[in-house]
Amino acid sequence: MKLVFAGTPEVAVPALDALLSSGRHEVAAVVTRPDAPAGRGRRLVASPVAQRAEEAGIEVLKPARPRDEDFLARLREIAPDCCPVVAYGALLPKVALDIPARGWVNLHFSLLPAWRGAAPVQHSLMAGDEVTGASTFLIEEGLDSGPVYGVVTEDIRPTDTSGDLLTRLAFAGAGLLAATMDGIEDGALQAVPQPVEGITLAPKIQVEDAHVDFAAPALRVDRVVRGCTPAPGAWTVFRGERLKLIQVTPLPDRNDLAPGELAAGKNNVYAGTGSYAVELLWVQPQGKKPMKGADWARGVRIAPGELLGA
Secondary structure, three states: OEEEEEEOOHHHHHHHHHHHOOOOOEEEEEEOOOOEEEOOOOEEEOOHHHHHHHHOOOEEEOOOOOOOHHHHHHHHHHOOOEEEEEOOOOOOOHHHHOOOOOOEEEEEOOOOOOOEOOOHHHHHHHOOOOEEEEEEEEOOOOOOOOOEEEEEEEEOOOOOOHHHHHHHHHHHHHHHHHHHHHHHHHOOOOOEOOOOOOOOEOOOOOHHHHEOOOOOOHHHHHHHHHHOOOOOOEEEEEOOEEEEEEEEEEEOOOOOOOOOEEEEOOOOEEEOOOOOEEEEEEEEEOOOOOEEHHHHHHHHOOOOOOEOOO
16 A cells, blocks of 8 residues: 555654565655754754654655645645554544545554543553553544554553553554554455443643652552653652652552651662652652662751651
């Protein structure tokens, strides 16, 4: 088939690579979000998908909005059979959805209908799911509600962050998307409507969602930290300044600390929660680089009874 691939962040690059190397399909163009400011100088930088497409010599389309007439006209000229999508980052209007003969097929990082929305991996971790996966489905006007072509599953490991899990799903999902394109071309795949039961939503994680409540149980604290790492970054407050929490580990055998209460040993620092303590393994003070929790604790000289979140 002739394909136009839509995607923006680094997590979409493995799927583009899988389609480029499949040997069966022609990736005629790539659609991605416009260049965005990045780095200290805030220079405009092309998306990872745009950079990969340019390396491969593929035409790159960067509409400000996917309903822009210039973009729609170019898409009609290309006349793709199908448009595979991975984390493009903009809603597609019906006028765009109607252009490819076989529609737009999205790779979504959850087992639909669970976790429809922008942040499925983060919400899955924060909810304590033990298994997740990726799904390919035919995009319709509803939010991630279209019929499903295929799925792959992935176990969630006890120490997984959203970054860890998303990386694994990006590669597993790349194979799924390529196989889905093959199956659509062969006529061997039939999209199946999603169940009406089990729908959960996964809206974008806001900064306030990543605020760690130490009155919550230790397992909840751990899930929020892992779910919000690397972005937007779990955080609390210490001495009036924000402290990012990069890695913690629950300690069921220690329950002598009040919620948020800190205790520092020679090589460790602990914080109380609503159940038992967690060890702060890696933190990042405001304006500084990430560091081991014990090194941070030595530098700030924690006083007896000091609290996180106060």
